[in-house]
Amino acid sequence: MSRAYNFCAGPATLPEQVLLQARDEMLDWRGTGMSVMEMSHRSDEFVEIAETAEQDVRDLAGISDDYAVLFMQGGASSQFATVPLNLLGNSASADYVNTGIWSEKAIAEARRYGDVNVVASSAGCGFTTVPDQTGWKTRADAAYLHYTPNETIGGLEFDFVPDSGKVPLVADMSSSMLSCPVDVSKFGLIYAGAQKNIGPSGLVVVIVRKDLLGKAHVKIPTMMNYQVMADNASMFNTPATYSWYLTGLVFKWLKDQGGVSAIGELNARKAKKLYHFIDTNPLYSNPIDPRFRSRMNVPFILADEALNSAFLKGADERQLLNLKGHRSVGGMRASIYNAMPEAGVDALIFYMAEFAKERG
Amino acid sequence: MSRAYNFCAGPATLPEQVLLQARDEMLDWRGTGMSVMEMSHRSDEFVEIAETAEQDVRDLAGISDDYAVLFMQGGASSQFATVPLNLLGNSASADYVNTGIWSEKAIAEARRYGDVNVVASSAGCGFTTVPDQTGWKTRADAAYLHYTPNETIGGLEFDFVPDSGKVPLVADMSSSMLSCPVDVSKFGLIYAGAQKNIGPSGLVVVIVRKDLLGKAHVKIPTMMNYQVMADNASMFNTPATYSWYLTGLVFKWLKDQGGVSAIGELNARKAKKLYHFIDTNPLYSNPIDPRFRSRMNVPFILADEALNSAFLKGADERQLLNLKGHRSVGGMRASIYNAMPEAGVDALIFYMAEFAKERG
Known part of the structure; x- marks a missing residue:
């Protein structure tokens, strides 16, 4: 099989250019005689x-010193x-916004360490x-205000950055980081699991304002x-x-695409045509x-659930992969992160139209 | 440059066969149209x-159910x-053996959670x-007895498994796991960072006796x-x-080599000739x-430290890489894990002899 269009929510499709470079450098990174994964982390290379x-x-997201x-x-x-564990400090409480399954997981874990105030749900x-x-x-007096800008499973996305006043704003940007311009200076802390828009799973990028350091639990x-x-x-350690190396390749690729402004426009176009x-x-x-539809994860259901299996089977045959919705919600979901080309969205829409005509 | 002999202590050299397979499967794993790193972790594949x-x-190490x-x-x-955090349970104390820098790190961190008794040093x-x-x-009444079978920095290795009686034995096997046969049934818990004998960094394999589960700190x-x-x-999550996939490729490679008995004999031979x-x-x-010399990490010093730079420069020119000792101890160190072929050790000895003749 040639390269498929992979709509998986994460781990997710990566740019072909990144995989090609990783392949070519696998046994010998730039004449060192080693793969990157064989290098000392203390080496100059x-x-x-x-x-x-x-x-x-830092360049892509506009992250200051x-x-x-x-x-x-x-x-x-x-x-x-x-x-x-890092940010509660002497404050016993934190504020959380609940907008879906990932918010709920964050809240449940935080409750084990302090008083969590769900400010909205x-x-x-x-x-x-x-x-x-x-x-x-x-x-x-909250230690911070936590929210999930994009809910990967529900397909719900904030179209604004909350105003947290003097309270540090914390965001789980796992499924939206680098997908469009964001003013980092509004945040105290941003974290993002790599496996959606950044790289392979097992790595998490954390952007933390330096004045918030040094308050960790003993x-x-x-x-x-x-x-x-x-x-x-x-x-x-x-x-x-x-994973760090692969992430770096993805950042280079994103720069080649014109950075987050350019990819943000492309992402908006991809999402708009699919929702339309x-x-x-x-x-479907x-x-x-509509105001809060995710640009990254597009869940949809078929009017007749009995058609689900046939829909997925036909999609697989056309190399449109991993369209099955999350096990907790069912239905379908197309994740269309940065690395999903517009042609992949076009191919999906073409198939969905074809399927509706034949079976709908 | 072609593939070098890389004596790095970790991340360390990997079998060329593994890297070749990873390279060939990078863009399309067995006709799925995806790289392994793009697959859902819940997928059948x-x-x-x-x-x-x-x-x-389990097969390689003889790990029971x-x-x-x-x-x-x-x-x-x-x-x-x-x-x-998992094993202390209601017991407030644990026993640790101190045989080097990695033991000391384990002890320092454990002391933050309970009473650590250093039973020997x-x-x-x-x-x-x-x-x-x-x-x-x-x-x-200790919750467990912890030791470090192989000290990667010092080059010190136990040639026996301690008798811990009824106290669970815990071992940091990061730099010795799968390098020779070990009776797993003597242990309560074994852990090993992957980046020496197992795979890329970022993954840690934990083998834990099931009766020790369920005692974690609240x-x-x-x-x-x-x-x-x-x-x-x-x-x-x-x-x-x-990393898990690459680790699997290393396990397959190790089976192809005849398993841990065969690799253990090879490792003993490689170490013996280098120490000799x-x-x-x-x-040098x-x-x-001599009884406790590591088969995995061979530190050595030159009689004249002023020759260190020339030694390392000449080694690099011959594609014998990363022989500089750990920054905390200086000198040289050759790490000769499973994936270091005997020819690499031979090439190192040849160079060391040549260098001694010319400059010693």
Whole structure:
């Protein structure tokens, strides 16, 4: 089989250019006689790879020197504990917004370490919208305000950055990081599991404002301490070197595409045409408040559930892969991250139209 | 440059056969149209990759069903906290043997969670030997006895498995796992950062006796909880899928080599000839008690330190890489893990002899 269009929500499709370069450099990185995964993390070569990746993400996202950029092991699930263990400090409470399954997971883990105040929730309507910020019950003495800008499973995305006043704003950007321009200076901390828009799974990028360092819980595992990671350029231990390298290749690729502004426009166009098709074809529907529809993850259901299997089978035959919705919600989901070409979205729409005509 | 002989202590050289296969499968794993790193961890394809890797390491190491095998994110440094947070239980204390820098790191982190009793230490002699077990001050009520079978930096290796009686024995096998036959049934828990004998960095393999599960500290981060990992086949979150796949390729390669018995014989032969050369050439020396010399990491010093730079420069020119000793001890170190072919050791000895003749 040639390369398929892979709509998986994560681990997700990567740019072919990145995979080609990784393939070509697999046995010998630039005449060193070694694969990157065989290099000492203290070597000049790897340190250059690591520092270049950091600089590139700083350039792409517009991250100032007021922030440390960390390349940590794990993913968003590990950060669900890492964030409160680092940021609660003497404050016993944090504010969280609940807009879906990933918000709920973050809340459940944070509750194990302090008082969590759910300032707003759209659970009552099945997470189909984002609660208007005028009604949020935030507290001025909260250690931070946490939200999930894009809910990967529900397909719900904020179209605004919450105003948290003087309280540090914390965001799980696992499925939206680098997908469009964001003003990082509005945030205290951003974290993103790599396996959607950034690279392979097992790596999580953390962007943390330096004045928030040094408040970690006395019993925090050392490997989870942002201060320790920042002081050691994310090399307190042996980092996930190969994942870091791949991430760097993705950053270079994104620069080649014109950066986050250009990819943001492309992402908006991809999402708009897919939602437009869903809204205008009677076989398909999407339940999310149009204002807050995710540009990254597009869930949809078929009017007749009995057609699901046939739909997925036909998609597979056309190399349109992993369209089955998350096991917790069912239906279909097309994840169309940065690395999904517009041609992939066009191919999906073409198939969906064809299927509706024949079977709808 | 063609492939070099890379004596790095970790990340370390990998079998060329593994890298070739990874290269060939980079863009399309067996006709799926995807790289392994683009696959859903819940897909049939990846689950097969994951389960095959687990079965292969069970076969290789002789791991019974009494043990869970976990593929966790992080490395030994993260396990230094994970072990006490899981195993201390109601017992407030654990026993540790101190035989070098990695033991000391494990002890320092464990002390943050409970009372650590250092039952024996060879710090007094510069970690050049292993304390005789008859003098160990173990406690019958300890939660576990922890030791480091091979000290990667010092080049010191146990030639026996300590008798811990009814106390669970815990070992950091990061630099010795699968390098020779070991009776796993003597252990309560074994952990090994992958980046020496197993695969790329960022993954840690944990082998834990099932009766030790379920005792985790109430505040343990969920992602560090062995019980949670075991209950979810190491997929509570998105695991480090590509690293897991590469690890599986290394296990297959090791089976092709004849398994751990065969590789153990080869490793013994490689180490024996290198130590023999060091002992018989006046320019070189190794300070470790011969009985406890590491088969994996061979530190040596030159009689005249002023020759160090010339030695390393000449080695680099001959594609004998990363022979510089750890920054904490200086001198030289040749790490000769499973994937270092005997021809690499021969080439090193040839160069060392040549250098001694010309410059010694």
